[in-house]
Amino acid sequence: MKLGSCIVIAGLAAIGAAQQKVKVMFLGDSITEITCWRPLVWSQLASANLTFSIQLVGSMNSIPNSCQKPTGFDPRHEGHSGYQAYDVARNNIAGWVRTTTPDIVQFMLGTNDVNIGKRNAQTILDAYTSILGSLRAANPNVHVIIVKMIPTQWSDSTIEAVNTAIPGWAVQRGTAQSPITVADASRAAGYTNEMLQGDKVHPNGLGDQFIAKQVGPVLVRVLKAKLGVV
Ligand SMILES: *[C@@H]1O[C@H](CO)[C@@H](O)[C@H](O)[C@H]1NC(C)=O
Numbered sequence: 001m002k003l004g005s006c007i008v009i010a011g012l013a014a015i016g017a018a019q020q021k022v023k024v025m026f027l028g029d030s031i032t033e034i035t036c037w038r039p040l041v042w043s044q045l046a047s048a049n050l051t052f053s054i055q056l057v058g059s060m061n062s063i064p065n066s067c068q069k070p071t072g073f074d075p076r077h078e079g080h081s082g083y084q085a086y087d088v089a090r091n092n093i094a095g096w097v098r099t100t101t102p103d104i105v106q107f108m109l110g111t112n113d114v115n116i117g118k119r120n121a122q123t124i125l126d127a128y129t130s131i132l133g134s135l136r137a138a139n140p141n142v143h144v145i146i147v148k149m150i151p152t153q154w155s156d157s158t159i160e161a162v163n164t165a166i167p168g169w170a171v172q173r174g175t176a177q178s179p180i181t182v183a184d185a186s187r188a189a190g191y192t193n194e195m196l197q198g199d200k201v202h203p204n205g206l207g208d209q210f211i212a213k214q215v216g217p218v219l220v221r222v223l224k225a226k227l228g229v230v
Pocket of ligand 1: 049052053
């Protein structure tokens, strides 16, 4: 209840800052870069008449040729194949957001920390915290949407441990000025092995649909709050 009214106040402040577009960043790894859920989320934003009110930001503009792209789709993003949250926190994020200063950042990171870096859950959560600090340094009012990771086919226990810890992390780190909202693409939320490609790690078309279904409505809700639209 308290948090809700603060979001409304933030929304009114956004109206006051006349016509400024809300800057949205999709941050992640290959699951953000080389997959097709971003166009699906764009279609949801278009259905909600929100695409005129936003500006996607990021240093990347790749999108696989195989993706169906809705009219007006903006491919900008900050998804980097192979990147670990650990390295993004140390080497990349501060530079990526210094000039783009996103108002909303949606991110799913950690899969490469587990598969490549062999890092533990706490190290990944610490990287999230460090990333959050950089986002807030660039924009103290940033609203973060953190996404619980999709599973690997073998249901990696570290991924599951991070996912389990994410809601507590969000409550602990979220503030009225810079809220954190959780979106859930995890196995517990319904992600199945049938939604994975043959590599057992990346989403296929069904996975893209699932991620869009879990992320899109959260983004729509957060955007409407920022814009003060009911
Ligand atoms: C969609 O949004 C634009 C600008 O944000 C507004 O001018 C227009 O009236 C909206 N259209 C509908 C159908 O609500």
